[in-house]
Amino acid sequence: MANVTIRNLNKNYENGFHAVKDVNLEIRDKEFMVLVGPSGCGKTTTLRMVAGLEEITSGDIMIGKDVVNDLPPMDRNIAMVFQNYALYPHKSVYQNMAFGLQMRKYPKDEIDKRVREAADILGIQPLLERKPRQLSGGQRQRVAVGRAIVRHPEVFLFDEPLSNLDAQLRVQMRVELKRLHERLETTAIYVTHDQVEAMTLGDRVVVMKDGWVQQVGEPLELYEKPANRFVAGFIGSPAMNFVEVTISDSGGALWADAAGLRLKVPPQMVERVRAHTGKRATLGMRPEALHLASGSDHADFCFDTAVDVVEPLGNEILINFRAGGAAMVTRVDPSVRVKAHQNVRVALDPGRVHFFDETSGAAI
Amino acid sequence: MKDPVVAGAGVAASIAAPAERGRVSRLTRWLESEKLLATVLLVPGMAILLIFIAYPFVMALWYSLTSIRVGDPGEFVGIANFAKAWNDTVFQLAFKNTVFYTFWATVFKLALGMWLALLLNRSFRFKRIIRASMLLPFIIPTVLSAFAWRWMFDPTFSVMNWLLYHSGVITDRLPFLSDGDWALWCAVLVNTWRGMPFFAITLLAGLQTISPDLHEAAALDGANAWHRFWHVTWPLLLPVTLVVVVFSVIQTFSDFQLIYVLTGGGPANSTHLIATYAYQVGVASGLLGEGAALSLFMFPVLFGVVWFQLRFMKRMEGH
Ligand SMILES: Nc1ncnc2c1ncn2[C@@H]1O[C@H](COP(=O)(O)OP(=O)(O)OP(=O)(O)O)[C@@H](O)[C@H]1O
Ligand SMILES: [Mg+2]
Numbered sequence: 243m244a245n246v247t248i249r250n251l252n253k254n255y256e257n258g259f260h261a262v263k264d265v266n267l268e269i270r271d272k273e274f275m276v277l278v279g280p281s282g283c284g285k286t287t288t289l290r291m292v293a294g295l296e297e298i299t300s301g302d303i304m305i306g307k308d309v310v311n312d313l314p315p316m317d318r319n320i321a322m323v324f325q326n327y328a329l330y331p332h333k334s335v336y337q338n339m340a341f342g343l344q345m346r347k348y349p350k351d352e353i354d355k356r357v358r359e360a361a362d363i364l365g366i367q368p369l370l371e372r373k374p375r376q377l378s379g380g381q382r383q384r385v386a387v388g389r390a391i392v393r394h395p396e397v398f399l400f401d402e403p404l405s406n407l408d409a410q411l412r413v414q415m416r417v418e419l420k421r422l423h424e425r426l427e428t429t430a431i432y433v434t435h436d437q438v439e440a441m442t443l444g445d446r447v448v449v450m451k452d453g454w455v456q457q458v459g460e461p462l463e464l465y466e467k468p469a470n471r472f473v474a475g476f477i478g479s480p481a482m483n484f485v486e487v488t489i490s491d492s493g494g495a496l497w498a499d500a501a502g503l504r505l506k507v508p509p510q511m512v513e514r515v516r517a518h519t520g521k522r523a524t525l526g527m528r529p530e531a532l533h534l535a536s537g538s539d540h541a542d543f544c545f546d547t548a549v550d551v552v553e554p555l556g557n558e559i560l561i562n563f564r565a566g567g568a569a570m571v572t573r574v575d576p577s578v579r580v581k582a583h584q585n586v587r588v589a590l591d592p593g594r595v596h597f598f599d600e601t602s603g604a605a606i
Numbered sequence: 607m608k609d610p611v612v613a614g615a616g617v618a619a620s621i622a623a624p625a626e627r628g629r630v631s632r633l634t635r636w637l638e639s640e641k642l643l644a645t646v647l648l649v650p651g652m653a654i655l656l657i658f659i660a661y662p663f664v665m666a667l668w669y670s671l672t673s674i675r676v677g678d679p680g681e682f683v684g685i686a687n688f689a690k691a692w693n694d695t696v697f698q699l700a701f702k703n704t705v706f707y708t709f710w711a712t713v714f715k716l717a718l719g720m721w722l723a724l725l726l727n728r729s730f731r732f733k734r735i736i737r738a739s740m741l742l743p744f745i746i747p748t749v750l751s752a753f754a755w756r757w758m759f760d761p762t763f764s765v766m767n768w769l770l771y772h773s774g775v776i777t778d779r780l781p782f783l784s785d786g787d788w789a790l791w792c793a794v795l796v797n798t799w800r801g802m803p804f805f806a807i808t809l810l811a812g813l814q815t816i817s818p819d820l821h822e823a824a825a826l827d828g829a830n831a832w833h834r835f836w837h838v839t840w841p842l843l844l845p846v847t848l849v850v851v852v853f854s855v856i857q858t859f860s861d862f863q864l865i866y867v868l869t870g871g872g873p874a875n876s877t878h879l880i881a882t883y884a885y886q887v888g889v890a891s892g893l894l895g896e897g898a899a900l901s902l903f904m905f906p907v908l909f910g911v912v913w914f915q916l917r918f919m920k921r922m923e924g925h
Contacts, residue, residue, distance in 0.1 A: 315826045316826065316828040316830075324822075326817070328820055330824075332841045332842060342827035342828055345828035389827075
């Protein structure tokens with residue numbers, strides 16, 4: 243039972259590199275919090291500071307009500323699953339899982355009970371006598387998780403635990419981790435650079451970039467209401483389409499103009515966008531906010547283009563094209579028939595438009 | 607065995623066809639025959655082993671069974687030389703000394719070398735320079751460093767006695783090399799000083815192959831520094847440790863230079879090792895046959911050590 247509070251956390255490495263910048267997070271009890279961001283954004287550093295493996299330059303980390311800044315890792319009552327598993331190569335699976343309990347002087351039968359219980363949950367009972375070398379990647383992964391759960395810690399920390407697995411196994415383990423979390427109800431902090439993993443696992447997701455927190459929110463919130471252009475582009479696949487436009491006021495309406503593209507600013511956004519009249523801004527449209535125009539689409543939200551590449555994925559088709567000086571993609575129903583180089587008219591769903599400030603990138 | 611390779615080369619050759627390629631492909635085929643290539647590569651090494659190891663060894667075996675001495679080919683005497691050595695009190699002492707010297711020197715080298723390796727494995731300023739300079743005792747020729755030590759232990763000029771005396775630790779000079787027991791401990795000290803860097807560097811190399819993640823995982827598992835050493839470092843370092851220990855045992859057991867320079871086996875033959883005593887009898891006194899027999903007493907011991915190592919390595923691999 244523990245929430246984790248991170249206040250004004252900073253990390254400067256010895257070489258002066260400022261890896262984590264003023265991070266503030268409140269991870270609630272039993273919550274599954276995912277840190278996501280591109281490589282080098284400081285996710286691992288943050289996690290390691292929570293674990294006590296990395297010194298804090300400034301700020302506070304609290305687990306429950308206790309400030310743990312200066313507590314050694316072993317006194318923090320946390321368990322961590324490493325990216326490369328970090329199983330003790332010379333110990334059997336059983337010993338690997340038992341080690342943490344032995345070090346904490348649990349009685350033998352209690353250790354045995356907990357190890358077998360964890361092995362049961364993870365389906366690795368037949369492997370208990372094996373050495374890590376004799377296990378597949380997925381099995382090692384389970385043992386690493388097992389080693390963490392036998393301890394019944396207050397907080398689980400995961401550093402990209404699935405990134406060494408093949409795609410299929412990753413999906414399977416993702417589901418298992420989620421199920422496990424629901425069963426154990428332990429606070430978890432999970433680091434990944436994979437936004438799909440972040441969206442599917444996280445109760446809430448923290449998006450980081452260059453050491454800064456960009457946005458914290460529930461997965462759908464990040465998707466629907468990205469706080470800035472970076473989050474908008476990072477979350478979602480295929481990524482959001484961006485067009486650099488100029489905002490103009492003509493005939494009593496606001497327009498977003500780019501070369502060969504003129505779209506009306508939808509009414510619900512007019513108020514916010516008006517301040518940018520005459521200035522440049524970034525127009526953002528999710529691939530599913532675009533479709534091939536039909537008679538019912540208003541001309542103000544349509545533009546003409548030629549299809550570049552068609553990617554049939556089975557359950558959907560991705561149509562790539564260029565418009566307004568940018569490469570764009572739309573996601574349409576597989577029944578739609580289009581060919582490369584065909585001229586098409588594309589319509590925008592006016593309810594799903596984003597504008598971003600040109601300089602700060604913040605959502606308008 | 608070689609068939610698939612040769613067949614492969616044949617296919618390649620028939621594709622390459624034209625005449626000028628013929629010679630190249632014949633050379634390729636010749637080199638691809640594993641047995642031939644292996645032989646070619648092994649010959650120089652084998653030759654060196656034969657000339658410098660096997661030949662002298664066989665000669666020593668033969669000498670040890672004869673009464674050969676300098677200027678006298680002697681005659682076959684069976685195991686008389688061995689019997690004599692067996693009953694020779696100086697040899698008995700030399701054998702005991704060798705075991706004592708090897709045991710303690712190896713223990714100290716391992717303990718201190720491990721300690722040094724663990725220290726050097728941390729990050730600190732001037733890491734490279736300190737790591738490199740630590741090898742100094744190892745790269746100075748033993749004879750030279752042993753001479754330096756002899757001066758430091760010298761009965762009249764000993765800098766150690768001077769220091770200890772003037773700092774008030776002692777009131778009488780210590781008999782560093784003039785007492786048999788003291789002298790042997792001094793030899794252990796010098797050997798440790800000289801051999802420790804090798805232990806430290808080798809163990810350090812071993813330490814660096816251990817993923818820091820394992821230590822972090824152990825720290826999270828609640829292991830303190832000692833437990834981390836005992837449960838993570840030591841078992842993972844064991845294969846490397848074993849190799850250096852065996853290596854050092856062999857070197858120390860057959861050590862010659864250090865004692866030869868430091869004490870010359872004295873005082874009164876009390877610090878001889880097998881090697882120095884065999885030298886004294888065989889070369890200095892010219893009794894080649896007896897000297898050979900004495901030196902051969904090292905063989906079964908070293909053989910046992912190597913056999914143990916090989917067996918252990920095999921078991922580790924088998925795991
Ligand atoms: N020991 C160190 N000394 C100096 N800089 C470091 C150190 N460790 C990490 N960094 C830098 O700090 C930044 C953040 O590193 P971190 O490992 O937290 O990234 P990450 O978000 O986990 O990335 P990835 O997804 O690649 O694992 C990186 O730019 C990295 O180069
Ligand atoms: Mg990382």
